[in-house]
Amino acid sequence: MRLVFAGTPDFAATALKALLSTDHTIVGVYSQPDRPAGRGRKLQPSPVKQVALDNAIAVFQPESLKTPEAQQELADLQPDVMIVAAYGLILPEAVLALPAHGCLNIHASLLPRWRGAAPIHRAIAAGDENTGITIMQMDKGLDTGAMLLKTSTAIESTDTGGSLHDRLAELGGLAIAEALNQLEKGELSGEVQNDEQACYAHKLSKEEGHIDWTQSAVTIERLVRAFNPWPGTFTDLEQQRLRIHEATATDEHSQKPAGTVIRREREGIDVACGTGTLRITRLQLPGSRAQSVNDLINGGKHLLLPGQELN
Numbered sequence: 001m002r003l004v005f006a007g008t009p010d011f012a013a014t015a016l017k018a019l020l021s022t023d024h025t026i027v028g029v030y031s032q033p034d035r036p037a038g039r040g041r042k043l044q045p046s047p048v049k050q051v052a053l054d055n056a057i058a059v060f061q062p063e064s065l066k067t068p069e070a071q072q073e074l075a076d077l078q079p080d081v082m083i084v085a086a087y088g089l090i091l092p093e094a095v096l097a098l099p100a101h102g103c104l105n106i107h108a109s110l111l112p113r114w115r116g117a118a119p120i121h122r123a124i125a126a127g128d129e130n131t132g133i134t135i136m137q138m139d140k141g142l143d144t145g146a147m148l149l150k151t152s153t154a155i156e157s158t159d160t161g162g163s164l165h166d167r168l169a170e171l172g173g174l175a176i177a178e179a180l181n182q183l184e185k186g187e188l189s190g191e192v193q194n195d196e197q198a199c200y201a202h203k204l205s206k207e208e209g210h211i212d213w214t215q216s217a218v219t220i221e222r223l224v225r226a227f228n229p230w231p232g233t234f235t236d237l238e239q240q241r242l243r244i245h246e247a248t249a250t251d252e253h254s255q256k257p258a259g260t261v262i263r264r265e266r267e268g269i270d271v272a273c274g275t276g277t278l279r280i281t282r283l284q285l286p287g288s289r290a291q292s293v294n295d296l297i298n299g300g301k302h303l304l305l306p307g308q309e310l311n
Contacts, residue, residue, distance in 0.1 A: 001080035001184065004099070005048070006030035011169045012085035013047035015106055018173025019083065024180060026057055028077045032088050033061045065095050074098055081183070083176055084138060093140050101183060103138040106172040108165075109201070110134060110150055112193040115143035116201035120168060121161045123201075124226035127218070130154055131164070133171045135179040137190050144198075146190025149179045160228040209233040213259035213310060217249035217276030235259075235310040237303065242310075245290045246282035253277070259310040266294045269304045280304075 003026045005016050019026060029052035034043040045053065052059045062070040071094055074082075079099040084091065085106040096103050109119035111134040116122075123131040132152035139145040151171050155164065182188040209227050211220055211234065224233045224247045233244045247268075254262050254272040262270040268279035284290040285301070296303070 001025070001101075001180065002027050002078060003180075004028045004030065004074065004077055004079040004082045005052075005085075006082060006087040006089075006091075007048045007085040008032045008046045008088050009086050010047045011108065011165060011172065012087070012106075013051045014169035015083070015085045015173045015176055016048055016051050018170075018177055019180075020051075020055060022177050022180065026055075027079060028058045028060055028074075030060045030062075030074075030087065030089075033063060062089075065089055066092050071095060071098070081180065085172065085176075091138065096138055096140070104148065104176065104179060105136045105138045105143070105145070106176050107134045107136055107143055108168045108172065110152060111136060111143060111147055112195065112198035114201040115198055117203040119201040120165050121201075121204055121226040122199075124155060124159060124161060124164060125222050127222055128155055131168070133168060133175045135175050144193060144195070146192055148188050148190050149175055149182070151175045158225075160225045162229045204231055206231040211235045211244065211310075213271065214274040217273040217278040220273060220278050221247055221249040237308060237310055240286055240303075242286075242304075243284040243290070244280055244282075245284060247278050247280045249273075250277045250279055257309070261304050261306050261308045261310070263306055264293075264297070264304055266297055268293050271310060 001024050003019065003024050005019065005026055007016060008031050029048060031046045031049040034045055036042060037044040049059050060073060064070065074095060075098055081101045082099045082103040084103055091103060109123060110132045114122050130152050132150055134147050135149040136147055137145040153167060153171060179188060209231050224244050227233050228245060235242050235244065254277060256262060256272040258272055258274050260272045262272055262277060268281045271278045271280065282290055282292050
């Protein structure tokens, strides 16, 4: 089939690479316009654009797909299917109707759970035991289209937003290849979503990473994992902002106020929470790199001592 692919970040680039190994022809790739990045703030191609350039595929980067010119440009490619993965632009109904078989979306959750922008992180933060990939027939709603194919994976107790992202990216590539295989054979059919089971995965904000020590240790641990590597979690000690990279929850109960450092040992720094205790094992001081608590102690830093309060 003739495919058009639309995506921007690494998650989408992984799927594009998977499609390149199939027998289908990718006649065009859509990605968001280049953005400034790095110290020099030079314009940088997106991961998806870079994959397309490396494979001599035509790249299109319209600011919007709502104009007649952009829609005609897409129509001229005569796609059988348009594959969409974390593209970042709204597809108007006219675009959804252009390909012979419509537009298929690679969504990183088991729909209808976690519609929206940040399904990977929200699944970890909520304590979900499983997540996965849903190949969905796109419609005018937000992740509301018919579900065509699902593949699941367990969320491990050690999973971070980064590790789960990478695993789901690989699953997304496998899933879309299988969905296209079934589509060619006429075996792909859709299942209507139950809107009553849907929940919304709001876009992440940096401020959400500010730890509320009155929450349970389990809740905070999930947040630390979900927001690693981005946007990260943090807490304040007097005038210093400390970034928490790794932590584990324990059942230990303390009479100390939430946010109070209970003990500081080489294995970790224990902090009282609303329920339970959080053991911080890896953190980052202002102007420094992330380090283990053992390295912090070896460096002679007199921080996070018993009795000090975090907020």
